[in-house]
Amino acid sequence: MKVEINGKMLNANEGETILELAKRNDINIPSLCHKKGFDGLGRCRMCLVEIKEGHRTKLVSSCVYPVKDELKVQTHTDEIIKIRKDIVMLMYLKSPKNKYVQKLAEEYEIMIPEKYVQKISDDCILCGLCVEACRELGTSAISMVNRGTGKKVSTPYDDESKDCIGCGSCAEVCPTNAITMTENENTRTIWNRTFELVSCEICGKNYTTLETLKYSENLLGQKIECICDECKKKITAATFKESFKNIY
Protein backbone atom coordinates (compact mmCIF):
# COMPACT_ATOMS: atom_id res chain seq x y z
CA MET A 1 0.00 0.00 0.00
CA LYS A 2 1.39 3.38 -1.00
CA VAL A 3 0.79 6.42 1.17
CA GLU A 4 2.20 9.88 0.58
CA ILE A 5 3.23 11.92 3.63
CA ASN A 6 4.55 15.44 3.03
CA GLY A 7 5.28 14.54 -0.60
CA LYS A 8 7.24 11.40 0.29
CA MET A 9 5.96 8.04 -0.95
CA LEU A 10 5.93 5.44 1.82
CA ASN A 11 5.08 1.76 2.05
CA ALA A 12 2.28 1.25 4.54
CA ASN A 13 1.00 -1.91 6.18
CA GLU A 14 -2.66 -2.89 6.28
CA GLY A 15 -4.41 -1.75 9.47
CA GLU A 16 -1.73 0.73 10.46
CA THR A 17 -2.65 4.24 11.56
CA ILE A 18 -1.16 7.32 9.93
CA LEU A 19 0.72 8.14 13.15
CA GLU A 20 2.30 4.69 13.33
CA LEU A 21 3.40 4.92 9.71
CA ALA A 22 4.87 8.38 10.26
CA LYS A 23 6.71 7.34 13.41
CA ARG A 24 8.16 4.32 11.60
CA ASN A 25 9.56 6.65 8.95
CA ASP A 26 10.87 9.29 11.34
CA ILE A 27 8.27 11.86 10.43
CA ASN A 28 7.44 13.85 13.52
CA ILE A 29 3.77 14.27 14.36
CA PRO A 30 3.31 15.67 17.85
CA SER A 31 1.02 13.64 20.12
CA LEU A 32 0.23 13.79 23.80
CA CYS A 33 -2.22 11.00 24.50
CA HIS A 34 -0.46 8.42 22.37
CA LYS A 35 1.92 5.91 23.81
CA LYS A 36 3.49 2.87 22.24
CA GLY A 37 1.57 -0.25 23.16
CA PHE A 38 -1.76 1.53 23.44
CA ASP A 39 -4.46 1.98 20.84
CA GLY A 40 -4.93 5.58 19.75
CA LEU A 41 -7.33 7.48 21.97
CA GLY A 42 -7.94 10.46 19.68
CA ARG A 43 -8.31 12.71 22.68
CA CYS A 44 -5.63 15.39 22.67
CA ARG A 45 -5.98 16.20 18.95
CA MET A 46 -2.33 17.26 18.74
CA CYS A 47 -1.72 14.63 16.07
CA LEU A 48 -4.18 16.29 13.68
CA VAL A 49 -3.16 15.97 10.02
CA GLU A 50 -4.67 16.99 6.71
CA ILE A 51 -5.55 14.16 4.38
CA LYS A 52 -6.55 14.15 0.74
CA GLU A 53 -8.72 11.35 -0.52
CA GLY A 54 -9.64 11.88 -4.15
CA HIS A 55 -10.60 15.55 -4.38
CA ARG A 56 -11.54 16.04 -0.75
CA THR A 57 -9.32 17.29 2.01
CA LYS A 58 -10.14 16.95 5.67
CA LEU A 59 -8.53 17.08 9.09
CA VAL A 60 -8.28 13.83 11.04
CA SER A 61 -6.55 12.55 14.18
CA SER A 62 -3.67 10.52 12.82
CA CYS A 63 -3.51 8.26 15.89
CA VAL A 64 -6.87 6.67 15.09
CA TYR A 65 -7.09 7.06 11.32
CA PRO A 66 -6.17 3.89 9.42
CA VAL A 67 -4.06 4.24 6.28
CA LYS A 68 -5.69 3.73 2.90
CA ASP A 69 -4.18 3.22 -0.49
CA GLU A 70 -3.14 6.42 -2.28
CA LEU A 71 -3.82 8.57 0.75
CA LYS A 72 -2.08 11.93 0.71
CA VAL A 73 -1.13 13.37 4.10
CA GLN A 74 0.20 16.77 5.12
CA THR A 75 1.48 17.02 8.69
CA HIS A 76 2.55 20.64 9.06
CA THR A 77 0.31 22.99 7.09
CA ASP A 78 -0.28 26.50 8.44
CA GLU A 79 -3.82 25.56 9.43
CA ILE A 80 -2.70 22.53 11.41
CA ILE A 81 0.06 24.45 13.19
CA LYS A 82 -2.48 27.07 14.19
CA ILE A 83 -4.82 24.42 15.59
CA ARG A 84 -1.96 22.80 17.53
CA LYS A 85 -1.03 26.18 18.95
CA ASP A 86 -4.61 26.67 20.07
CA ILE A 87 -4.65 23.29 21.77
CA VAL A 88 -1.44 24.03 23.64
CA MET A 89 -2.74 27.47 24.57
CA LEU A 90 -5.92 26.03 26.09
CA MET A 91 -3.86 23.45 27.94
CA TYR A 92 -1.54 26.15 29.22
CA LEU A 93 -4.50 28.17 30.49
CA LYS A 94 -5.62 25.17 32.55
CA SER A 95 -2.21 23.95 33.71
CA PRO A 96 0.12 26.98 33.76
CA LYS A 97 2.30 25.58 36.53
CA ASN A 98 2.91 22.16 35.04
CA LYS A 99 6.47 21.78 33.76
CA TYR A 100 5.50 19.57 30.84
CA VAL A 101 2.85 22.00 29.66
CA GLN A 102 5.21 24.94 30.19
CA LYS A 103 7.76 23.27 27.96
CA LEU A 104 5.14 22.70 25.29
CA ALA A 105 3.99 26.32 25.50
CA GLU A 106 7.57 27.44 25.05
CA GLU A 107 8.02 25.16 22.07
CA TYR A 108 4.90 26.53 20.41
CA GLU A 109 5.72 30.13 21.40
CA ILE A 110 2.51 30.66 23.33
CA MET A 111 2.16 34.08 24.87
CA ILE A 112 -0.78 34.68 27.16
CA PRO A 113 -1.40 37.90 29.08
CA GLU A 114 -0.99 37.26 32.81
CA LYS A 115 -4.62 38.14 33.58
CA TYR A 116 -5.96 35.17 31.59
CA VAL A 117 -3.78 32.58 33.31
CA GLN A 118 -5.71 30.51 35.86
CA LYS A 119 -4.60 30.89 39.46
CA ILE A 120 -5.33 27.27 40.25
CA SER A 121 -3.17 25.06 38.11
CA ASP A 122 -4.45 21.56 37.42
CA ASP A 123 -1.76 19.12 36.35
CA CYS A 124 -4.12 16.70 34.69
CA ILE A 125 -4.80 17.35 30.99
CA LEU A 126 -7.42 14.56 30.84
CA CYS A 127 -5.61 12.60 28.15
CA GLY A 128 -6.96 9.37 29.60
CA LEU A 129 -3.75 7.35 29.29
CA CYS A 130 -3.92 6.33 32.96
CA VAL A 131 -7.49 5.05 32.59
CA GLU A 132 -6.43 3.13 29.50
CA ALA A 133 -3.41 1.63 31.28
CA CYS A 134 -5.56 0.51 34.21
CA ARG A 135 -8.12 -1.01 31.85
CA GLU A 136 -5.48 -2.81 29.80
CA LEU A 137 -4.12 -4.34 32.98
CA GLY A 138 -7.59 -5.65 33.73
CA THR A 139 -7.96 -3.80 37.00
CA SER A 140 -10.06 -0.80 35.91
CA ALA A 141 -9.80 0.89 39.28
CA ILE A 142 -9.87 4.44 37.91
CA SER A 143 -12.07 6.07 35.31
CA MET A 144 -13.27 9.42 34.03
CA VAL A 145 -15.73 10.95 36.46
CA ASN A 146 -18.32 13.70 35.85
CA ARG A 147 -18.32 15.74 32.69
CA GLY A 148 -17.66 19.19 31.32
CA THR A 149 -15.64 21.47 33.56
CA GLY A 150 -15.97 19.04 36.48
CA LYS A 151 -14.44 16.13 34.59
CA LYS A 152 -11.58 14.34 36.31
CA VAL A 153 -9.91 10.99 36.70
CA SER A 154 -10.68 9.24 39.95
CA THR A 155 -11.75 6.09 41.72
CA PRO A 156 -15.50 5.62 42.33
CA TYR A 157 -16.67 8.10 45.00
CA ASP A 158 -13.00 9.17 45.44
CA ASP A 159 -12.76 6.29 47.93
CA GLU A 160 -9.93 3.83 48.15
CA SER A 161 -10.62 1.30 45.44
CA LYS A 162 -10.80 -2.43 46.05
CA ASP A 163 -9.79 -2.99 42.43
CA CYS A 164 -6.58 -0.97 42.73
CA ILE A 165 -3.43 -3.05 43.17
CA GLY A 166 -1.10 -0.09 43.62
CA CYS A 167 1.03 -1.06 40.65
CA GLY A 168 1.61 2.58 39.71
CA SER A 169 1.08 2.03 35.99
CA CYS A 170 -1.18 5.06 35.84
CA ALA A 171 1.51 7.30 37.32
CA GLU A 172 4.05 5.72 34.98
CA VAL A 173 2.19 6.57 31.77
CA CYS A 174 1.04 10.03 32.85
CA PRO A 175 2.72 12.61 30.60
CA THR A 176 2.27 15.48 33.05
CA ASN A 177 3.05 13.68 36.32
CA ALA A 178 -0.41 14.55 37.58
CA ILE A 179 -0.92 11.39 39.63
CA THR A 180 0.57 11.53 43.09
CA MET A 181 2.20 8.37 44.28
CA THR A 182 4.13 8.67 47.52
CA GLU A 183 6.41 6.05 48.95
CA ASN A 184 7.50 5.74 52.54
CA GLU A 185 9.84 3.15 53.94
CA ASN A 186 7.57 0.17 53.45
CA THR A 187 4.38 1.59 52.03
CA ARG A 188 3.12 3.21 48.86
CA THR A 189 0.12 5.53 48.76
CA ILE A 190 -1.81 6.07 45.56
CA TRP A 191 -5.48 6.96 44.91
CA ASN A 192 -6.13 7.39 48.65
CA ARG A 193 -5.07 3.84 49.42
CA THR A 194 -1.90 2.67 51.12
CA PHE A 195 -0.19 -0.52 50.01
CA GLU A 196 2.49 -2.62 51.62
CA LEU A 197 5.64 -2.86 49.53
CA VAL A 198 7.51 -6.06 48.68
CA SER A 199 11.29 -6.07 48.57
CA CYS A 200 13.52 -7.84 46.09
CA GLU A 201 14.99 -11.11 47.37
CA ILE A 202 18.38 -10.28 45.91
CA CYS A 203 19.05 -6.58 46.33
CA GLY A 204 16.48 -5.90 49.03
CA LYS A 205 15.02 -2.86 47.27
CA ASN A 206 11.27 -2.26 47.51
CA TYR A 207 9.94 -2.68 44.00
CA THR A 208 6.25 -3.56 43.97
CA THR A 209 3.20 -3.96 46.14
CA LEU A 210 1.90 -7.15 47.68
CA GLU A 211 -1.37 -6.75 45.77
CA THR A 212 0.41 -6.41 42.42
CA LEU A 213 2.39 -9.57 43.09
CA LYS A 214 -0.76 -11.47 44.08
CA TYR A 215 -2.56 -10.18 40.99
CA SER A 216 0.21 -11.36 38.66
CA GLU A 217 0.38 -14.72 40.40
CA ASN A 218 -3.36 -15.11 39.95
CA LEU A 219 -3.11 -14.32 36.24
CA LEU A 220 -0.18 -16.66 35.70
CA GLY A 221 -1.51 -19.37 37.98
CA GLN A 222 1.90 -19.92 39.55
CA LYS A 223 4.13 -18.46 42.20
CA ILE A 224 6.46 -15.63 41.23
CA GLU A 225 9.87 -15.08 42.74
CA CYS A 226 10.26 -11.69 44.34
CA ILE A 227 12.98 -10.30 42.11
CA CYS A 228 13.06 -6.72 40.85
CA ASP A 229 13.48 -5.82 37.18
CA GLU A 230 17.09 -4.76 37.59
CA CYS A 231 18.14 -7.99 39.26
CA LYS A 232 16.22 -9.98 36.66
CA LYS A 233 18.21 -8.24 33.94
CA LYS A 234 21.45 -8.99 35.74
CA ILE A 235 20.54 -12.67 36.02
CA THR A 236 19.68 -12.86 32.31
CA ALA A 237 22.90 -11.10 31.39
CA ALA A 238 24.90 -13.48 33.55
CA THR A 239 23.28 -16.53 31.91
CA PHE A 240 24.07 -15.09 28.50
CA LYS A 241 27.66 -14.50 29.46
CA GLU A 242 27.94 -18.04 30.74
CA SER A 243 26.55 -19.58 27.54
CA PHE A 244 28.78 -17.50 25.27
CA LYS A 245 31.88 -18.38 27.23
CA ASN A 246 32.38 -21.69 25.43
CA ILE A 247 31.97 -20.21 21.96
CA TYR A 248 35.02 -17.99 22.04
Place this chain on the structure above:
Amino acid sequence: MTEVIALETKTEMSIQNTKKILEKYPKDKRYTLAILQDIQRNYDYIPKEAIWEVSNYIESPLSEVYTIATFYKALSLKPKGKYVIKVCNGTACHIRGSDKVLDAIKSSLNIQPGETSEDGLFSIEIVNCVGACALAPVMVINDKYYGNMTKDKVHQVLDEIRRSQNE
Protein backbone atom coordinates in the same frame (compact mmCIF):
# COMPACT_ATOMS: atom_id res chain seq x y z
CA MET B 1 -27.76 11.58 57.14
CA THR B 2 -29.61 12.90 54.11
CA GLU B 3 -29.48 9.44 52.55
CA VAL B 4 -31.34 7.94 55.49
CA ILE B 5 -34.06 10.58 55.39
CA ALA B 6 -34.56 10.24 51.65
CA LEU B 7 -34.81 6.48 51.91
CA GLU B 8 -37.42 6.85 54.62
CA THR B 9 -39.54 9.20 52.54
CA LYS B 10 -39.24 6.90 49.58
CA THR B 11 -40.42 3.84 51.50
CA GLU B 12 -43.92 5.32 51.33
CA MET B 13 -43.75 4.92 47.58
CA SER B 14 -42.67 1.31 48.11
CA ILE B 15 -39.18 0.80 46.75
CA GLN B 16 -38.56 -2.08 44.49
CA ASN B 17 -35.52 -4.10 45.26
CA THR B 18 -32.55 -3.40 43.00
CA LYS B 19 -32.29 -7.10 42.28
CA LYS B 20 -35.84 -7.14 40.95
CA ILE B 21 -34.93 -4.33 38.55
CA LEU B 22 -31.77 -6.10 37.44
CA GLU B 23 -33.61 -9.33 36.65
CA LYS B 24 -35.56 -7.54 33.94
CA TYR B 25 -32.41 -7.01 31.90
CA PRO B 26 -30.01 -9.41 30.17
CA LYS B 27 -26.51 -9.63 31.64
CA ASP B 28 -24.83 -7.39 29.13
CA LYS B 29 -22.78 -4.21 29.34
CA ARG B 30 -24.94 -2.38 26.83
CA TYR B 31 -27.87 -2.40 29.25
CA THR B 32 -25.95 -0.41 31.87
CA LEU B 33 -27.62 2.90 31.08
CA ALA B 34 -31.10 1.37 30.84
CA ILE B 35 -30.63 -0.31 34.24
CA LEU B 36 -29.34 2.88 35.83
CA GLN B 37 -32.28 4.84 34.42
CA ASP B 38 -34.64 2.25 35.86
CA ILE B 39 -33.00 2.52 39.27
CA GLN B 40 -33.18 6.31 39.08
CA ARG B 41 -36.90 6.06 38.34
CA ASN B 42 -37.50 3.80 41.31
CA TYR B 43 -35.31 5.41 43.96
CA ASP B 44 -35.16 8.94 42.51
CA TYR B 45 -31.40 8.61 42.82
CA ILE B 46 -28.73 5.96 42.45
CA PRO B 47 -27.61 4.56 45.80
CA LYS B 48 -24.04 3.42 46.28
CA GLU B 49 -25.13 -0.17 46.89
CA ALA B 50 -27.11 -0.16 43.64
CA ILE B 51 -23.99 0.72 41.63
CA TRP B 52 -22.26 -2.22 43.26
CA GLU B 53 -25.14 -4.52 42.39
CA VAL B 54 -25.19 -3.32 38.77
CA SER B 55 -21.44 -3.75 38.42
CA ASN B 56 -21.63 -7.30 39.76
CA TYR B 57 -24.64 -8.20 37.66
CA ILE B 58 -23.33 -7.09 34.27
CA GLU B 59 -19.78 -8.07 35.19
CA SER B 60 -18.42 -4.65 34.38
CA PRO B 61 -15.85 -2.86 36.56
CA LEU B 62 -17.32 -0.62 39.24
CA SER B 63 -15.39 2.35 37.86
CA GLU B 64 -17.04 2.02 34.44
CA VAL B 65 -20.55 1.96 35.88
CA TYR B 66 -19.61 4.95 38.03
CA THR B 67 -18.41 6.83 34.94
CA ILE B 68 -21.79 6.37 33.27
CA ALA B 69 -23.66 7.29 36.46
CA THR B 70 -21.74 10.56 36.82
CA PHE B 71 -21.83 11.46 33.13
CA TYR B 72 -25.57 11.75 32.53
CA LYS B 73 -27.49 14.60 34.06
CA ALA B 74 -30.62 12.46 34.21
CA LEU B 75 -28.87 10.26 36.76
CA SER B 76 -28.23 11.54 40.26
CA LEU B 77 -25.95 10.10 42.92
CA LYS B 78 -27.41 12.22 45.66
CA PRO B 79 -30.92 11.63 46.95
CA LYS B 80 -33.41 14.06 45.43
CA GLY B 81 -35.92 15.87 47.59
CA LYS B 82 -39.63 15.12 47.56
CA TYR B 83 -40.08 18.34 45.62
CA VAL B 84 -37.56 18.91 42.84
CA ILE B 85 -37.42 22.58 41.91
CA LYS B 86 -36.18 23.12 38.40
CA VAL B 87 -35.16 26.70 37.73
CA CYS B 88 -34.99 27.53 34.05
CA ASN B 89 -31.87 29.33 32.93
CA GLY B 90 -32.62 29.32 29.21
CA THR B 91 -32.01 32.49 27.20
CA ALA B 92 -35.44 34.02 27.76
CA CYS B 93 -35.50 33.23 31.49
CA HIS B 94 -31.90 34.35 31.89
CA ILE B 95 -32.66 37.74 30.36
CA ARG B 96 -35.80 38.15 32.44
CA GLY B 97 -33.96 37.57 35.71
CA SER B 98 -33.80 33.85 36.48
CA ASP B 99 -30.75 34.53 38.66
CA LYS B 100 -32.92 36.54 41.06
CA VAL B 101 -35.45 33.70 41.21
CA LEU B 102 -32.65 31.26 41.90
CA ASP B 103 -31.18 33.50 44.60
CA ALA B 104 -34.57 33.70 46.30
CA ILE B 105 -34.93 29.91 46.30
CA LYS B 106 -31.37 29.39 47.48
CA SER B 107 -31.71 31.79 50.38
CA SER B 108 -35.12 30.40 51.36
CA LEU B 109 -33.95 26.77 51.41
CA ASN B 110 -30.33 27.42 52.36
CA ILE B 111 -28.99 24.98 49.75
CA GLN B 112 -27.10 25.21 46.48
CA PRO B 113 -28.23 23.84 43.09
CA GLY B 114 -27.70 20.07 42.98
CA GLU B 115 -28.22 19.75 46.73
CA THR B 116 -31.12 18.52 48.82
CA SER B 117 -32.45 20.32 51.89
CA GLU B 118 -31.84 18.68 55.24
CA ASP B 119 -35.47 17.71 55.73
CA GLY B 120 -35.36 15.85 52.40
CA LEU B 121 -38.20 18.00 51.10
CA PHE B 122 -36.60 20.14 48.42
CA SER B 123 -33.79 19.98 45.92
CA ILE B 124 -32.76 22.57 43.35
CA GLU B 125 -31.74 21.97 39.76
CA ILE B 126 -30.80 24.42 37.05
CA VAL B 127 -32.14 23.45 33.63
CA ASN B 128 -31.58 25.06 30.26
CA CYS B 129 -35.07 25.41 28.84
CA VAL B 130 -38.44 23.99 29.81
CA GLY B 131 -40.16 25.14 26.63
CA ALA B 132 -42.27 27.83 28.28
CA CYS B 133 -40.31 30.93 27.29
CA ALA B 134 -43.43 33.09 27.11
CA LEU B 135 -43.80 32.64 30.87
CA ALA B 136 -40.18 33.60 31.61
CA PRO B 137 -38.76 33.42 34.20
CA VAL B 138 -40.09 29.94 34.86
CA MET B 139 -39.62 27.36 37.58
CA VAL B 140 -41.01 23.84 37.59
CA ILE B 141 -41.79 21.91 40.76
CA ASN B 142 -42.50 18.22 40.15
CA ASP B 143 -43.98 18.84 36.68
CA LYS B 144 -46.05 21.83 37.78
CA TYR B 145 -45.08 25.04 35.98
CA TYR B 146 -44.85 28.40 37.70
CA GLY B 147 -44.48 31.33 35.27
CA ASN B 148 -43.56 35.03 35.57
CA MET B 149 -41.72 34.34 38.80
CA THR B 150 -40.68 37.03 41.22
CA LYS B 151 -38.93 36.92 44.57
CA ASP B 152 -42.23 37.25 46.43
CA LYS B 153 -43.94 34.58 44.33
CA VAL B 154 -41.09 32.15 45.09
CA HIS B 155 -41.58 32.59 48.83
CA GLN B 156 -45.34 32.25 48.41
CA VAL B 157 -45.07 28.96 46.51
CA LEU B 158 -42.48 27.50 48.88
CA ASP B 159 -44.48 28.49 51.96
CA GLU B 160 -47.56 26.88 50.47
CA ILE B 161 -45.73 23.60 49.93
CA ARG B 162 -44.34 23.68 53.47
CA ARG B 163 -47.82 24.33 54.88
CA SER B 164 -49.33 21.46 52.90
CA GLN B 165 -46.63 19.21 54.36
CA ASN B 166 -47.43 20.16 57.92
CA GLU B 167 -51.13 19.50 57.60
